[in-house]
Amino acid sequence: xxxxxxxxxxxxxxxxxxxxxxxxxxxxxxxxxxxxxxxxxxxxxxxxxxxxxxxxxxxxxxxxxxxxxxxxxxxxxxxxxxxxxxxxxxxxxxxxxxxxxxxxxxxxxxxxxxxxxxxxxxxxxxxxxxxxxxxxxxxxxxxxxxxxxxxxxxxxxxxxxxxxxxxxxxxxxxxxxxxxxxxxxxxxxxxxxxxxxxxxxxxxxxxxxxxxxxxxxxxxxxxxxxxxxxxxxxxxxxxxx
Amino acid sequence: xxxxxxxxxxxxxxxxxxxxxxxxxxxxxxxxxxxxxxxxxxxxxxxxxxxxxxxxxxxxxxxxxxxxxxxxxxxxxxxxxxxxxxxxxxxxxxxxxxxxxxxxxxxxxxxxxxxxxxxxxxxxxxxxxxxxxxxxxxxxxxxxxxxxxxxxxxxxxxxxxxxxxxxxxxxxxxxxxxxxxxxxxxxxxxxxxxxxxxxxxxxxxxxxxxxxxxxxxxxxxxxxxxxxxxxxxxxxxxxxx
Numbered sequence: 001x002x003x004x005x006x007x008x009x010x011x012x013x014x015x016x017x018x019x020x021x022x023x024x025x026x027x028x029x030x031x032x033x034x035x036x037x038x039x040x041x042x043x044x045x046x047x048x049x050x051x052x053x054x055x056x057x058x059x060x061x062x063x064x065x066x067x068x069x070x071x072x073x074x075x076x077x078x079x080x081x082x083x084x085x086x087x088x089x090x091x092x093x094x095x096x097x098x099x100x101x102x103x104x105x106x107x108x109x110x111x112x113x114x115x116x117x118x119x120x121x122x123x124x125x126x127x128x129x130x131x132x133x134x135x136x137x138x139x140x141x142x143x144x145x146x147x148x149x150x151x152x153x154x155x156x157x158x159x160x161x162x163x164x165x166x167x168x169x170x171x172x173x174x175x176x177x178x179x180x181x182x183x184x185x186x187x188x189x190x191x192x193x194x195x196x197x198x199x200x201x202x203x204x205x206x207x208x209x210x211x212x213x214x215x216x217x218x219x220x221x222x223x224x225x226x227x228x229x230x231x232x233x234x235x236x237x238x239x240x241x
Numbered sequence: 242x243x244x245x246x247x248x249x250x251x252x253x254x255x256x257x258x259x260x261x262x263x264x265x266x267x268x269x270x271x272x273x274x275x276x277x278x279x280x281x282x283x284x285x286x287x288x289x290x291x292x293x294x295x296x297x298x299x300x301x302x303x304x305x306x307x308x309x310x311x312x313x314x315x316x317x318x319x320x321x322x323x324x325x326x327x328x329x330x331x332x333x334x335x336x337x338x339x340x341x342x343x344x345x346x347x348x349x350x351x352x353x354x355x356x357x358x359x360x361x362x363x364x365x366x367x368x369x370x371x372x373x374x375x376x377x378x379x380x381x382x383x384x385x386x387x388x389x390x391x392x393x394x395x396x397x398x399x400x401x402x403x404x405x406x407x408x409x410x411x412x413x414x415x416x417x418x419x420x421x422x423x424x425x426x427x428x429x430x431x432x433x434x435x436x437x438x439x440x441x442x443x444x445x446x447x448x449x450x451x452x453x454x455x456x457x458x459x460x461x462x463x464x465x466x467x468x469x470x471x472x473x474x475x476x477x478x479x480x481x482x
Binding site: 094178230 | 379477
């Protein structure tokens with residue numbers, strides 16, 4: 001069944017107001033009518049709803065809250081050296097399916113992509129990918145996307161997380177991911193992954209000096225676009241299976 | 242360091258003979274000389290070698306066997322409904338990095354790709370992808386690739402594995418993957434994954450009747466190209482971290 005993502009403010013006394021753009025989708029793409037059912041997600045819960053009226057906006061009546069929560073119990077933020085567009089889109093589509101909470105592109109010194117300005121068009125395109133993948137994987141929330149921050153901003157963000165893990169190859173590891181996940185119930189994990197050509201020496205030092213824990217992602221060298229998928233899969237396996 | 246994949250028969254009394262095509266790579270791409278070092282992998286072990294002579298073929302002397310084994314302790318075969326070319330290539334590249342033992346394309350009734358004949362060109366292209374990904378991820382063996390079997394052949398292959406798992410959405414699960422992996426040390430696991438549009442009813446019935454165990458891959462619906470990546474990552478996490 002079709003799934004729409006809304007803000008909590010769009011719900012009032014069991015009635016949901018759907019905006020013009022989603023109304024266009026309901027009317028002209030799905031060709032739905034009064035009485036038809038849709039799911040609505042407010043970034044925390046999902047609801048089964050019935051269409052009450054369709055005009056410029058659509059109003060829905062909440063029939064029931066869905067009990068099944070498809071979100072990971074821990075918020076995983078992936079921060080990654082800015083990737084080439086095609087790779088970034090592939091990673092974002094996959095991470096959305098895998099339950100990632102947030103994706104942050106970071107300017108790193110070896111990033112091939114040197115983008116200071118990200119166009120609105122590009123951000124719209126990414127938001128569309130996230131929306132479609134969230135719908136297809138039946139999530140209750142949209143993955144957050146931050147297109148571009150500096151390396152300095154990344155480091156100063158560490159304080160917002162209760163665990164920061166550094167996914168680097170050929171480094172001596174502090175601890176295994178399994179040990180970390182079994183020791184403590186984390187709420188907000190930040191993972192740092194390099195761009196295609198890896199980290200510079202000074203970036204590595206800065207990350208370690210800011211007390212990130214270096215972990216391994218298995219015995220083989222993974223390309224940067226596969227590393228975050230491995231991490232989300234491993235955490236989902238540990239938490240959900 | 243450059244890594245070449247050979248057959249065991251190319252090793253004789255500590256001397257390795259490298260074929261013409263890899264010799265071309267050593268001479269003209271890497272521009273290496275006598276005395277330079279390379280790694281050689283015979284699908285089980287990897288060796289540090291020194292170049293002894295370069296002519297039409299190259300001869301190497303084994304300096305030492307490498308102790309670090311980057312292969313998973315369990316052989317995972319992914320069988321998947323035949324995918325569109327681009328998706329199949331993406332999956333194969335990722336699975337090679339993640340330590341997959343074998344990939345088998347299967348004709349399923351909902352596959353968009355209806356290929357009876359796979360051209361040699363196409364198979365060469367896939368083998369090249371596997372070789373490059375094996376080298377980059379520093380594996381000791383090349384992932385095996387079977388381009389195309391019938392669904393009937395898939396079912397008759399079940400006897401070659403000590404565990405067959407069926408990765409389907411919206412099915413009641415027999416058991417969790419974590420339970421399976423903790424109960425027993427499997428040597429050869431076959432996983433069955435659908436094409437883009439999923440399995441037909443009769444395919445599902447045949448798989449279950451042949452005693453495959455239905456398992457879950459987390460709480461969200463994964464697209465077919467992400468499902469095998471999840472599975473390999475989860476098994477690597479369980480076995481190696």
